[in-house]
Amino acid sequence: MTDPSRARRACRPEWLAPAGLIALSLVPMAAGASRLTQLSTGGTVTAENARFFDSPVPVIAHIVGSTVFLLLGALQFAPSLRRRRWHRYSGRVIAPAGLVSAASGLWMAVAYDLPANSGPGLLAIRVVLASVMAGGIAYAVACIRRGDVRTHSAWMTRAYAIGLGAGTQVLTILPWVFLVGEPGQAAYTMLMAAGWAINLVVAEIVIRRRARSSTGPVRVANGSAGAAAARLS
Structure with a gap:
């Protein structure tokens, strides 16, 4: 008979990563929910938020897309879920949500007036990373359609790392504050860039550990892609 306490201990490590990723997402998601409340209830317009009231669709799309991408994406790091059809079906929601997040973020970066603490350097970083995120998701979808699970997993991990930047940036900016x-503008750019850099470094470590745990190229038929993805966990 299986010891329930032993089973719980065995399951705990599997859920550490998803739980940590969701926890890291809570602050930006709470900020997004607050922004949606302001927009829907007609909050006070200030110099800092006027751009959102003038053009609310991009920021609403960004908040909704990012929230779905971060929450469902975090669960993709749980091996038990990756072994089920849930992984494939949720991926059909995660990929479009990530593209909406990246595209709306890119639109806001180039179309909205720059906030006081943002400059051309941060604008350039945002444009590059939003483009890489969107391109990475599109490439990952193309890879899984031809059965290249390893490359699909790697690029979705990189895209998730970029999308999670706002969570890590809380940890880089708050100590400074x-x-x-x-x-100031230069320090803010540096701290924002540090958040993305940390995430991308961690993503590359995860990708390389997965590669070392498997041998040879991982390619499967399209119909078996979801099941084979579990072997990369």
Whole structure:
């Protein structure tokens, strides 16, 4: 007879990564929910949020797309879910949500007036990363359609790392605010870039660990792609 406590201990490591990713997403998701509330209830218009009231569709699309992408995407890191059809079916929601998040983020970066603490350097970073995120998701979808699970997994992981940037940026910016004060334009750009850089470094570590755990090229028929993805967990 299986010991329930032992079973719980065995399951715990599997859910550490998804739980951590969701926890990291909570602050930006809460900020997004607050923004949606302001827009829907006619909150006070200030110099900082006027651009959202003037053109609300991109920011609404970004909040909704990012929330779906981050929440469902975090669950893709649970091996038990990756072994089920849920992985494939949820992926059909995650990929479009990620594309909406990236496209709306790109639109806001180039079409909205720059906030006071943002400059051309941060604008360039946002444009590049949003483009890489969108392109990575599109490439990942193309790879899984031809059965290349390893490349699909790698590029979806990189796209998720970019999408999760707002969560890590809370951790890079808050200590600066507490210790130094509000960051200027150059410091803000550096701290924002650090959040994305940390995520991408961690993503590459995860990708390389998966590659070492498997031998030879991982290619499967389209109908078996979802099942084979479990072997990369």
